[in-house]
Amino acid sequence: MEVVIVKDAKAGGELIAGAIVDLLARKPDALLGVATGSTPLPVYDALLARVGAGAVDASRARICQLDEYVGLPAGHPESYRATVLRQVVEPLGLPAGQFMGPDGSAEDVQAACDAYDAALASAGGVDLQILGIGTDGHIGFNEPCSSLASRTRIKTLTEQTRIDNARFFDDDIDQVPHHVITQGIGTILDARHLVLLATGEGKAEAVAQTVEGPVASLVPASALQLHRHATVVVDEAAASKLKLADYFRHTFANKPSWQGI
8 A cells, every 4th residue: 555644634634635636537427435423524624725726627526424323313414315415516616416325314224235236336446545554453333343345334333432432422422323324344455555654643543453463354444455556644632653654755756757646
């Protein structure tokens, strides 16, 4: 995998937005997988700024979700469907037909998982998937010890993840659902390009284990080591525990400009 160390979250957002702009220039109807939470917001801000400036036409882009809470009422503002619509789809002016996600309110949750996996395949697969990382190394909601071959499925959240996400629910952990639908690690690895963004010292240990540790289900994000085109973008704080940080800086500084990320 390629590791890119940037100054701060804004620089990381600009770098990843640039990769998306390049992708849309090559493939205007690319399927972009988006993550929720605070970490990817600089990516969306930078992308919207470039679209607004006319740097790229995103009108044919397609957007898909990485995961969704199970059991939240339809239209709940903290459902990931509502969040993605609010942060990405609506600002880009995309019609509903260019957005897809799993149905977290389905009566048959497993059928909804299977249907979403099939829908992603029918859409031609994800061209670029944005990922965040949890403090325990999870990607999507694939918690530690998730199967590295897993497909879209229902998962039970760890207490740590519920604590981390309580900030989106008025800091009330009792409002955070216990279950989610998530693309499995195997499903995530099907994407053509994986881009993981991590910022802040709190993610440093998870980043180090992901990049420099063994591939292990205990650190789900370490599965990115198996991917043919995975990019890990980290700020200085998140890179603080990388043993090979100087090497990563050197390789990126000397990378041909035409190669992109």
